[in-house]
Amino acid sequence: MLTDVKIRKAMPTSRAYRLTDYGGLYLFVTPSGGKHWRMRYRFGGKEKTLTFGPYPEVSLAKAREARDAAKAVLREGLDPAVIRRHEQQALQTDTFENIAREWHERTKDKWKGTHAYDVIHSLERDVFPHLGKVPIKKITPPDVLTVLRMIEDRGAVETAHRVRQRMSAVFVYAIATGRAETDPAAIVQGALRPTKKGRHPALIKLELVRDLLRDVEKTPAYPVTKLAVRFLALTVVRPGELRYMRWEEIEGDQWIIPAERMKMKREHVVPLVRQALDVLEVLRTLTGKLPYVFPNSRHSHKPMSENAMGYLINRAGYHHRHVPHGWRATFSTIMNDKYPELYRVIDAQLAHKIKDEVEGAYNRAAYLKRRRELLQEWADMLLEGFPHPEELVQLPRHAGKLQFEEELDSTMRCDAA
Numbered sequence: 001m002l003t004d005v006k007i008r009k010a011m012p013t014s015r016a017y018r019l020t021d022y023g024g025l026y027l028f029v030t031p032s033g034g035k036h037w038r039m040r041y042r043f044g045g046k047e048k049t050l051t052f053g054p055y056p057e058v059s060l061a062k063a064r065e066a067r068d069a070a071k072a073v074l075r076e077g078l079d080p081a082v083i084r085r086h087e088q089q090a091l092q093t094d095t096f097e098n099i100a101r102e103w104h105e106r107t108k109d110k111w112k113g114t115h116a117y118d119v120i121h122s123l124e125r126d127v128f129p130h131l132g133k134v135p136i137k138k139i140t141p142p143d144v145l146t147v148l149r150m151i152e153d154r155g156a157v158e159t160a161h162r163v164r165q166r167m168s169a170v171f172v173y174a175i176a177t178g179r180a181e182t183d184p185a186a187i188v189q190g191a192l193r194p195t196k197k198g199r200h201p202a203l204i205k206l207e208l209v210r211d212l213l214r215d216v217e218k219t220p221a222y223p224v225t226k227l228a229v230r231f232l233a234l235t236v237v238r239p240g241e242l243r244y245m246r247w248e249e250i251e252g253d254q255w256i257i258p259a260e261r262m263k264m265k266r267e268h269v270v271p272l273v274r275q276a277l278d279v280l281e282v283l284r285t286l287t288g289k290l291p292y293v294f295p296n297s298r299h300s301h302k303p304m305s306e307n308a309m310g311y312l313i314n315r316a317g318y319h320h321r322h323v324p325h326g327w328r329a330t331f332s333t334i335m336n337d338k339y340p341e342l343y344r345v346i347d348a349q350l351a352h353k354i355k356d357e358v359e360g361a362y363n364r365a366a367y368l369k370r371r372r373e374l375l376q377e378w379a380d381m382l383l384e385g386f387p388h389p390e391e392l393v394q395l396p397r398h399a400g401k402l403q404f405e406e407e408l409d410s411t412m413r414c415d416a417a
Contacts, residue, residue, distance in 0.1 A: 002060060007035065010035065012032060016028060016030050021063075025038075027055060034054065035056075036053070036055070037051065037054070039051075039066075041080070050080055050084065052066045094174070095133050096128075096136045096170065097128045097132030099170060099174050099177075100127075102173075103170050106173075114261055118306060122159070127163065130147050136170075141184040144164070145188045145191055148192060152192065152193055158195050164192065168185035168186050212322055213229070216229050216312060216318075217392055219312060223393045226312070227279050228294045228304060230389060234279070236328050236330075236331040236349065236375075238263065239324040239325055247290075247291070254272060255270040255272055274379070276379070278389050280293070282390045286393070292304070331378060345371055346374065348367045
């Protein structure tokens with residue numbers, strides 16, 4: 001029977017030789033000094049050999065465990081070499097990316113289309129380049145934490161938490177389908193930086209938001225992103241609703257947002273005031289032949305990056321002061337201060353949840369004319385003295401390396417629920 005001392009003292013000779021343990025296990029020593037674990041066994045009346053790896057990478061104890069496992073397979077009437085081959089093939093096919101895409105395909109129907117895209121896109125962007133080709137069984141908690149720390153290090157703490165949740169769902173799916181045994185993404189949850197709770201930063205004084213918009217529009221950037229910020233300010237929809245806006249959703253001077261894209265899962269009609277129609281007129285010359293009104297600058301068949309507008313606002317000097325979702329708070333505060341008696345109309349424009357579902361449905365239809373008047377007054381106040389949106393197309397773009405839509409993350413989440 002072998003010992004570690006005997007194995008370490010085994011020296012190479014001119015010919016290969018064996019050091020026998022027991023149960024068919026032996027160490028094969030080559031003339032070059034290599035030491036490899038092997039096991040002799042019989043299956044189907046034939047003598048066969050199974051390899052377990054080199055020493056000391058595979059210790060004596062591990063080699064014996066492998067031998068015992070192979071013998072257990074033999075007792076079940078199976079060939080351990082065939083089982084090993086199938087396991088190795090599984091390692092090649094059961095990678096994190098393959099299983100993640102399978103999970104996404106089976107799960108996406110229960111999500112809104114926008115969320116389904118965001119889920120797989122976040123994995124494609126942040127996880128697959130590092131762990132996509134790794135067998136899911138081989139991924140450890142430190143592997144997962146390394147990927148999440150890279151996201152945190154660019155300031156996207158909330159994104160790191162969302163990606164961890166999505167990775168965990170993939171591991172749970174792999175466990176349920178017999179291709180993994182643990183969820184390392186669950187283990188690292190407590191090692192992430194905490195997210196900041198609270199309202200979305202927003203400026204609520206008219207003169208301040210006019211300065212903000214002016215600063216944003218003079219900051220070199222992709223023109224579609226600038227037009228998106230102006231359009232968002234004029235319509236006060238949620239950023240996620242704007243990013244996925246399609247040309248066929250525009251009906252005259254109205255934008256009909258499908259129910260599946262709305263937080264309240266109810267179709268929402270957005271009146272398009274004169275300044276908003278001007279933005280769309282300019283956009284038609286840029287993106288009118290594409291499906292999305294605000295496409296990704298590098299992949300025109302995809303929507304704008306979830307952080308493009310937020311990153312532009314940050315670069316304009318409003319980091320931690322205002323985010324894209326903040327336009328809703330700005331509009332609500334200013335217009336409620338001016339017309340407190342119209343709070344129901346303002347809530348209807350913002351598509352806020354109304355406890356009485358019948359009243360909610362009625363208000364959204366009955367208040368449409370008044371909502372249009374409020375939005376027009378808001379647009380007139382906000383953009384007084386501002387240039388026509390076609391001038392934004394002529395301004396300088398970002399100097400140096402193109403970043404625009406693929407700016408990975410601002411330091412905060414820019415599309416709120």
